[in-house]
Amino acid sequence: MAEPFSRFKSVSVDVLMQMELEDLPAHAFPTSPTECARCGAVYYDGRWRWGVAPGHVREGLCPACERIAQHLPAAWIVLTAGFSEHQDNALRLIEEGAERARALHPLRRLIGRAMGADGLELSFTDMRLARELADIVQHAFHAQLTYYYDAEARQLRIVVMSQKPS
Numbered sequence: 001m002a003e004p005f006s007r008f009k010s011v012s013v014d015v016l017m018q019m020e021l022e023d024l025p026a027h028a029f030p031t032s033p034t035e036c037a038r039c040g041a042v043y044y045d046g047r048w049r050w051g052v053a054p055g056h057v058r059e060g061l062c063p064a065c066e067r068i069a070q071h072l073p074a075a076w077i078v079l080t081a082g083f084s085e086h087q088d089n090a091l092r093l094i095e096e097g098a099e100r101a102r103a104l105h106p107l108r109r110l111i112g113r114a115m116g117a118d119g120l121e122l123s124f125t126d127m128r129l130a131r132e133l134a135d136i137v138q139h140a141f142h143a144q145l146t147y148y149y150d151a152e153a154r155q156l157r158i159v160v161m162s163q164k165p166s
């Protein structure tokens with residue numbers, strides 16, 4: 001079986017922060033006011049937001065709903081099996097943080113969770129959100145984070161492990 005994550009390469013946080021600047025494709029910025037047909041987010045004055053757009057809007061799909069529809073998360077946080085003693089608390093922190101982010105930014109969302117080969121995988125519409133939530137988990141539980149980036153698909157996987165005893 002082909003390894004689904006073979007294109008993911010280990011990267012540093014510094015490199016990631018540069019990637020994030022290029023994260024959104026050009027069509028994420030419509031030329032006229034737009035309302036997402038799925039979630040109701042509106043685009044005007046250069047950004048997507050919750051609320052009502054002034055004047056006439058055309059219907060479209062926001063980048064977050066587009067990613068969800070295409071099953072193309074921007075990022076995952078993977079809580080490995082070795083991290084299971086903290087899993088419930090980590091999940092709570094991640095879900096609360098994601099809810100706060102979503103309320104402020106329509107494009108920054110937790111998509112869902114699923115068991116994968118490496119552990120519990122949480123998927124996100126936004127790289128920076130995943131990175132910020134992984135940082136929260138790292139600080140709360142002294143976890144060890146490893147970042148893997150697929151430069152072609154522009155997808156990030158953050159693997160969370162328990163700190164190795166020194």
Ligand SMILES: [Zn+2]
Pocket residue numbers: 036037038039040041061062063064065066
């Ligand atoms: Zn939407």
